[in-house]
């Protein structure tokens with residue numbers, strides 16, 4: 001039997017936000033000792049925040065971060081710092097400290113004497129860190145007078161002086177020229193391979209990520225994908241997460257994937273392929289999770305949206321849907337997103353409306369669904385809890401009842417629901433029923449396409 005190693009780090013159901021604004025819900029990630037993980041995601045997706053939570057600099061509002069199976073809170077700050085080092089994007093130092101002094105600060109968690117003096121062993125470790133990060137020629141210089149790239153290398157030296165078992169790097173190459181970008185990542189890789197240091201690095205450069213990180217975590221206020229580069233650096237997924245077309249392939253002679261801008265004849269953000277076989281899903285707040293998984297399992301292509309970034313349905317849709325119509329976090333559905341929804345509905349053979357709460361922010365989606373139904377688009381209203389109903393009328397009565405409990409729009413939602421029901425929207429009790437109806441609809445469409453007129 002192969003003994004599996006316990007994870008060195010576990011982010012378990014972590015929820016966090018700044019002030020009263022939630023940033024992400026119930027994020028879970030496990031990292032094994034000796035792994036090298038690249039953390040990808042657009043600006044503002046929460047990478048720095050996640051690294052700060054893992055380092056113990058921030059505390060989860062809910063959930064736990066565990067180091068070797070023990071909650072960071074139980075370890076205490078000093079002990080955590082003996083194991084985990086975080087290299088921040090920028091380090092602001094209010095004093096004219098020299099590089100040597102800065103690196104010595106990296107040993108602080110290990111200083112035991114009252115006067116804070118370093119032992120001979122500390123001196124050797126500091127010197128080793130200075131050499132490894134390539135900052136020996138800068139040792140006497142004042143940190144604040146260095147260039148951005150030089151400062152970045154000094155902060156790496158500080159982290160190395162900490163001799164961490166886990167090294168967290170927040171965009172370690174952002175200020176570096178190409179030579180130092182490669183040298184820095186080679187150094188990190190060497191520490192990982194030769195000293196078994198576990199590495200998690202937020203990184204924007206997808207090519208460097210593909211080259212140096214065997215595991216990539218694509219993050220957008222939640223884990224969108226967690227796998228090797230071949231699975232994560234997938235054009236459709238990158239388009240949905242970053243909102244841009246790229247080409248992904250292996251350049252001649254290279255051993256890893258490359259991500260390049262699109263060829264010049266491809267528009268940067270083209271309209272999605274209009275495809276009459278893609279059903280449209282309106283969801284939110286987790287109400288679409290089971291349905292989207294079932295559609296993906298049944299290989300039924302679908303468009304999802306509009307969904308807010310950070311909504312768990314949005315995170316899942318980025319992985320499973322053909323297209324995701326995205327709205328900013330916590331923002332009401334904008335007219336631009338609504339226009340995309342309208343365009344999708346004009347091609348879709350069917351719309352499925354999941355049992356999401358209706359508030360002022362997403363009321364327009366329900367109203368758009370009602371208009372589409374009125375124009376003749378088949379709409380399925382997925383019930384919140386599957387129940388055996390005597391007939392269609394009983395289904396509608398029950399649906400109205402549970403809808404009223406999640407309608408926060410002073411009756412506007414109820415009006416849109418009545419339009420839907422009058423326009424032959426069908427209440428469905430189970431995902432199985434939805435799949436059957438889609439298949440029926442698809443075979444009707446196929447028959448219509450092949451029948452000679």
Ligand SMILES: Nc1ncnc2c1ncn2[C@@H]1O[C@H](COP(=O)(O)OP(=O)(O)OP(=O)(O)O)[C@@H](O)[C@H]1O
Nearest residue numbers: 018019023041042043044045046047048049050202
């Ligand atoms: N101290 C803070 N107070 C309030 N909001 C914050 C704070 N720090 C970050 N945020 C917000 O949290 C969100 C996530 O920020 P974070 O820095 O974690 O993202 P990121 O993925 O690292 O972004 P980038 O790639 O631009 O560095 C952003 O909307 C940001 O404005």
